[in-house]
Amino acid sequence: MSKAILFIEHSGGELRRASLECLGAAISAGLDVTAVVMGPGADAAAAELSSSGAGAVCHITGADSWSPDQAAADLAGLAKESGASAFLAAATATGKDVAPRVAAHLDSTLFSDITSLDGSSGSLQTRRPWLAGKVIATCESASAVFCATTRPNAFAPSEGGGSAEVTERAASADCKVSVTGTSVKEGGKLDVQEASVVVAGGRGLQEPEHFSLVEGLADAFGGAAAVGASRAIVDAGWRPHSEQVGQTGKVVSPNLYIAVGISGAIQHLAGMRTSKTIVAINKDADAPIFKVADYGIVGDAFEVLPALTEAIAKVQAEA
Amino acid sequence: MKIIACIKRVPATDAQAKIDASATSLDTSSFQYMTSFYDEIAVEEAVKTKESQGGEVTILTLGPSEASKEVRECIAKGADAGVILTDDDWQARDCRSTAKALAAKIEELGADLVFCGKVATDRDNSAVGPMLATYLGWSCVTDACELELDGTSGTAKRATEAGLESVSFSLPAVITCDKGLNEPRYAGLKGIMAAKKKPLDEAAPQVEESHAKVVSLETPAPRPEGKIIGEGAAAVDDLIQALRNEAKVL
Numbered sequence: 001m002s003k004a005i006l007f008i009e010h011s012g013g014e015l016r017r018a019s020l021e022c023l024g025a026a027i028s029a030g031l032d033v034t035a036v037v038m039g040p041g042a043d044a045a046a047a048e049l050s051s052s053g054a055g056a057v058c059h060i061t062g063a064d065s066w067s068p069d070q071a072a073a074d075l076a077g078l079a080k081e082s083g084a085s086a087f088l089a090a091a092t093a094t095g096k097d098v099a100p101r102v103a104a105h106l107d108s109t110l111f112s113d114i115t116s117l118d119g120s121s122g123s124l125q126t127r128r129p130w131l132a133g134k135v136i137a138t139c140e141s142a143s144a145v146f147c148a149t150t151r152p153n154a155f156a157p158s159e160g161g162g163s164a165e166v167t168e169r170a171a172s173a174d175c176k177v178s179v180t181g182t183s184v185k186e187g188g189k190l191d192v193q194e195a196s197v198v199v200a201g202g203r204g205l206q207e208p209e210h211f212s213l214v215e216g217l218a219d220a221f222g223g224a225a226a227v228g229a230s231r232a233i234v235d236a237g238w239r240p241h242s243e244q245v246g247q248t249g250k251v252v253s254p255n256l257y258i259a260v261g262i263s264g265a266i267q268h269l270a271g272m273r274t275s276k277t278i279v280a281i282n283k284d285a286d287a288p289i290f291k292v293a294d295y296g297i298v299g300d301a302f303e304v305l306p307a308l309t310e311a312i313a314k315v316q317a318e319a
Numbered sequence: 320m321k322i323i324a325c326i327k328r329v330p331a332t333d334a335q336a337k338i339d340a341s342a343t344s345l346d347t348s349s350f351q352y353m354t355s356f357y358d359e360i361a362v363e364e365a366v367k368t369k370e371s372q373g374g375e376v377t378i379l380t381l382g383p384s385e386a387s388k389e390v391r392e393c394i395a396k397g398a399d400a401g402v403i404l405t406d407d408d409w410q411a412r413d414c415r416s417t418a419k420a421l422a423a424k425i426e427e428l429g430a431d432l433v434f435c436g437k438v439a440t441d442r443d444n445s446a447v448g449p450m451l452a453t454y455l456g457w458s459c460v461t462d463a464c465e466l467e468l469d470g471t472s473g474t475a476k477r478a479t480e481a482g483l484e485s486v487s488f489s490l491p492a493v494i495t496c497d498k499g500l501n502e503p504r505y506a507g508l509k510g511i512m513a514a515k516k517k518p519l520d521e522a523a524p525q526v527e528e529s530h531a532k533v534v535s536l537e538t539p540a541p542r543p544e545g546k547i548i549g550e551g552a553a554a555v556d557d558l559i560q561a562l563r564n565e566a567k568v569l
């Protein structure tokens with residue numbers, strides 16, 4: 001079996017779902033996985049990882065603070081020493097910060113945000129979106145090490161199992177960049193890419209203060225929903241860029257995407273068309289958003305949203 | 320301070336994607352091109368840094384000769400020179416060979432700071448900036464939405480799923496730029512006129528063969544035709560039923 005080094009993220013020892021999905025992808029592709037953890041709380045993460053389906057676990061110790069270049073040097077070092085033919089990480093903000101550095105250390109190309117990984121032909125084949133998903137490319141790597149990041153929500157998480165040995169390894173001294181702190185989002189709000197429900201608003205809301213209708217509907221999902229925004233209202237300064245869905249924002253694929261007052265420009269559709277179910281609420285019956293929506297309501301957001309919010313709250317209360 | 324802003328010529332974001340007969344490359348015949356969205360933010364940050372710290376800004380790209388249009392547009396915003404690493408095969412160039420070609424040129428030109436966009440809006444790979452930094456052996460901050468420089472070091476902020484990460488780094492550095500870092504300016508008439516007289520060199524890049532091999536391209540299947548449930552608040556009950564019983568997402 002081909003060996004793979006996986007960069008596994010955790011928050012304070014709790015394994016991140018996106019990393020478990022990355023592990024699931026590697027195991028399904030038939031790779032012999034060494035899962036690597038580091039940072040504060042990595043002890044607990046390593047213990048949990050040993051029964052997660054990985055063949056081996058490596059705990060990198062001794063780094064004082066998080067440093068993406070230090071992590072990359074250690075991961076690349078492990079890959080070289082073990083003769084790994086693959087390196088994988090989750091396509092999170094941290095994974096995408098680290099993986100290209102690892103790839104360069106290994107003088108290998110990188111596929112970001114892959115949505116499939118197939119090892120059945122003996123070599124790895126992967127699919128990834130181009131142009132924010134307007135095109136899907138099937139690719140192979142001619143590099144010594146196949147390097148990729150797995151898109152969150154595209155793979156089933158590892159089902160676990162086994163009892164892998166945990167080895168320790170001292171962190172390298174390569175540290176030109178260090179993270180000095182993280183200011184956590186207010187109220188532990190979900191990121192638009194991680195939420196299973198996204199309620200997104202656009203110019204049809206007319207005034208920035210009307211966005212509270214969108215937030216109200218998201219709140220009705222009881223913590224499962226994040227709010228998203230169209231480029232138009234981000235550019236107008238109503239909402240932060242972190243909420244923007246589309247080609248120059250984030251690409252999301254939640255179970256349920258509710259577009260409110262969004263006409264559906266091609267740049268926006270590219271960012272949400274892989275959502276499982278799409279609902280559109282728009283005054284204009286000819287809006288392009290209705291072409292991709294599974295369910296549409298033609299109507300004024302100011303009238304529809306309060307009623308929908310109430311109905312969702314009722315469904316949640318019954319659940 | 321010597322500053323370089325790397326840009327990429329990409330299809331306009333409203334481009335419809337078509338695949339050519341080989342099924343391994345895009346049909347580019349109807350494409351209009353532009354500077355990648357995030358690279359405009361990189362150019363702005365480079366010019367802002369020059370204005371506050373002094374120095375000069377060079378716009379660097381790997382692409383066809385036609386990219387002189389995008390490079391001149393960027394120079395017009397306040398840069399001093401442009402370099403095109405002319406590559407007829409630029410559309411197929413992967414992150415590794417692009418990063419290596421840029422790194423070789425940056426070493427030759429010399430620089431303290433390199434700005435890139437956080438991702439190019441064609442291949443969406445967000446890899447060239449940090450790969451380039453690693454090949455150069457430099458610091459790299461990706462997805463910067465705030466930046467402060469202080470002599471030979473700096474601090475930056477970047478958005479993660481959890482919140483805003485604060486990062487400190489030493490120079491020389493590659494910074495990849497996210498929206499929010501600045502508001503790119505428009506080129507004025509004076510800038511456009513001045514840009515015509517600024518040096519724009521074309522050079523052959525040191526390229527290695529791309530390792531990313533495209534097996535096939537396809538456009539995603541269209542979503543099945545949806546339905547309009549109804550009009551106004553009266554349709555909400557039917558929507559809830561559909562989400563519950565048909566889509567099973569509630």
